[in-house]
Amino acid sequence: MTSDVLDEAYVRLHQWGPEWGGDNGLSNHGPMAVEVLARRGYGEQVGPWLDRYVARLVDLPGEGDPITEDNWRQAMGQLSRVGDWVAFFRRAVREEPWPQVLAAWWPRLLPAIASGATHGLIRTGHAIRTVLAGDTTPGAVDEIAHGLGYWAARAIFVPGLAAPAGSLDAAQALAGLPRLPEQSGQIRQRFARLADLPAWTPALTTLRPPAEPAGVPAVLAGLVEAGARQYATHGYGSPVLLVHVATAPNAMSHLLPALPEALWTASLGATWAACAAITVAYAPADPQPTPSAPGAGAAPAADATAAADAAAAADPASLMARAAEHGDEHVIKLTDAVLDAHARTGDPALLAAATRCADLIDPAE
Numbered sequence: 001m002t003s004d005v006l007d008e009a010y011v012r013l014h015q016w017g018p019e020w021g022g023d024n025g026l027s028n029h030g031p032m033a034v035e036v037l038a039r040r041g042y043g044e045q046v047g048p049w050l051d052r053y054v055a056r057l058v059d060l061p062g063e064g065d066p067i068t069e070d071n072w073r074q075a076m077g078q079l080s081r082v083g084d085w086v087a088f089f090r091r092a093v094r095e096e097p098w099p100q101v102l103a104a105w106w107p108r109l110l111p112a113i114a115s116g117a118t119h120g121l122i123r124t125g126h127a128i129r130t131v132l133a134g135d136t137t138p139g140a141v142d143e144i145a146h147g148l149g150y151w152a153a154r155a156i157f158v159p160g161l162a163a164p165a166g167s168l169d170a171a172q173a174l175a176g177l178p179r180l181p182e183q184s185g186q187i188r189q190r191f192a193r194l195a196d197l198p199a200w201t202p203a204l205t206t207l208r209p210p211a212e213p214a215g216v217p218a219v220l221a222g223l224v225e226a227g228a229r230q231y232a233t234h235g236y237g238s239p240v241l242l243v244h245v246a247t248a249p250n251a252m253s254h255l256l257p258a259l260p261e262a263l264w265t266a267s268l269g270a271t272w273a274a275c276a277a278i279t280v281a282y283a284p285a286d287p288q289p290t291p292s293a294p295g296a297g298a299a300p301a302a303d304a305t306a307a308a309d310a311a312a313a314a315d316p317a318s319l320m321a322r323a324a325e326h327g328d329e330h331v332i333k334l335t336d337a338v339l340d341a342h343a344r345t346g347d348p349a350l351l352a353a354a355t356r357c358a359d360l361i362d363p364a365e
Contacts, residue, residue: 003135005043009034010139012050016057018082018116018123018150027119027150028057029329031143035126036336039133042324049327052364063087076112077155086149093145098131099258105148106263112155113270114277117187117241118248120151121274122333125251128258156188158277159195163269164207170222173207173272174230174245177279187241190281200280207272213264217256220268223249225341225350227275230283231334232352237284239360243334245275245283246353250337316342319354327364331357 013030020026030053034046061083067075072088075081092101113121124147130140168176178199180190194200210219227246235242252271256264316339323335335354342350 002038002043003137003140005038005046006035006130006135007137007139009038009046009050010143012054014139014142014146015060016054017060018119018146018154019079020056020058027116027123029119029333030054030057031146032119032123032126033329033332035130036332037324039130040320040324040336040339042320045324049364052327053329060086072108072152076108076152077157079153082149082153085153086146089145089148089152090142093141098141098144102128102144102148102258103260103263106259106267109148109151109155110263110266110270112151112157113248114156114158114187114191114274115151116154116156117278118244118251118274120147120154121255121271122244122247122251123147123150125255129254132254132258156191158191158273160197160201160204161269161273162201162204164205164209164272166206167208168206169208169226170219170272171226171229173203174223174226174275174279176206177203177276177283179283179285180281183237183282183284187281191277194277194280197280203280204273204276209265209268213261216264216268217253220249220253220256220271221341221344223272223275224253224337225345225347228334228338228341228350228353230279232349232356233287234283235353235356235360236288238282239357240330241278241282243330243357245278246337246341247333248274250340316348316351319351322358323354325363326358326361328358328361329364331361 010031016028016030018028020028030050033053034050037043037046037049063084065081065084067081067084067088075084089101109120115121124144127140127143127147131144166173178197180193180197182193183190210216224246227249230245231242249271252267256267259267319335319339323332334357338350338354342348
């Protein structure tokens with residue numbers, strides 16, 4: 001049933017482009033949200049959800065100037081050529097097994113992991129999770145091509161990168177990040193200003209890397225958990241953007257088994273850098289514990305334990321139902337990542353991120 005629902009959804013979605021709302025970089029979350037709904041047992045809601053959602057989308061451009069091995073570098077980061085990029089990857093995954101295409105292009109795409117506020121990675125990760133679960137229909141494999149095409153067309157290169165080489169775990173490294181003095185403008189403008197922040201590059205090195213590639217999944221899991229905890233207390237500063245500090249590493253963790261192990265360490269470093277860049281550019285310096293009352297907005301809580309108390313009272317089994325009813329794509333995605341983290345750890349405090357996100361973001365109309 002899940003495959004049938006997703007196949008029908010992909011047919012509908014693949015006529016639309018990867019962004020909506022003009023040149024604001026607002027990503028089309030349709031494929032990611034429907035994958036979560038279908039996999040989590042809410043397949044009957046996929047059709048009605050799409051009926052509402054596609055009204056905001058714009059057509060995917062057709063291929064005009066084909067991407068080749070000779071011109072792909074010049075085409076990176078040109079959103080106007082997204083139709084060319086999607087057509088290129090659709091041909092590629094038909095001519096070769098998709099894991100070979102992924103491995104061949106990974107070193108080219110990984111430096112641009114922040115593409116579309118990490119949505120190139122996230123869309124690709126949701127698609128690959130579907131295929132690895134057994135749905136190898138053309139629509140599912142095409143969805144990988146759409147994710148990779150968006151990644152390439154919306155390429156953003158974060159300045160001042162450095163590999164993890166420190167002694168801090170993910171939560172400690174995330175908590176120790178500096179902040180941009182001026183958190184304003186679109187994501188490209190904010191990321192460009194990282195080059196002028198002296199503490200930026202040294203902060204990237206503080207994360208403790210695994211001793212060997214086999215340790216990468218555990219560090220990624222720790223980053224998902226740290227991103228969720230950060231959202232519960234700092235998400236009020238940018239309720240949409242800060243979702244991705246948890247959802248991007250979660251997508252990478254599901255995608256990782258499709259990659260050769262030799263690429264895992266670099267994948268972790270790039271994911272950490274993207275999560276750190278979003279935090280530095282969008283997260284406020286001061287925490288604000290979760291309000292105890294639903295819909296209370298960003299009003300400060302009286303007690304710093306309010307977030308933990310609210311999380312302890314949350315029912316994991318009801319969180320996805322609440323997210324599906326809420327309808328916002330970011331709430332759906334973050335709830336999915338939080339439930340993955342909770343399933344690994346059993347820690348009820350992680351659930352606060354999902355409840356907080358549903359409070360901060362208005363329900364879909």
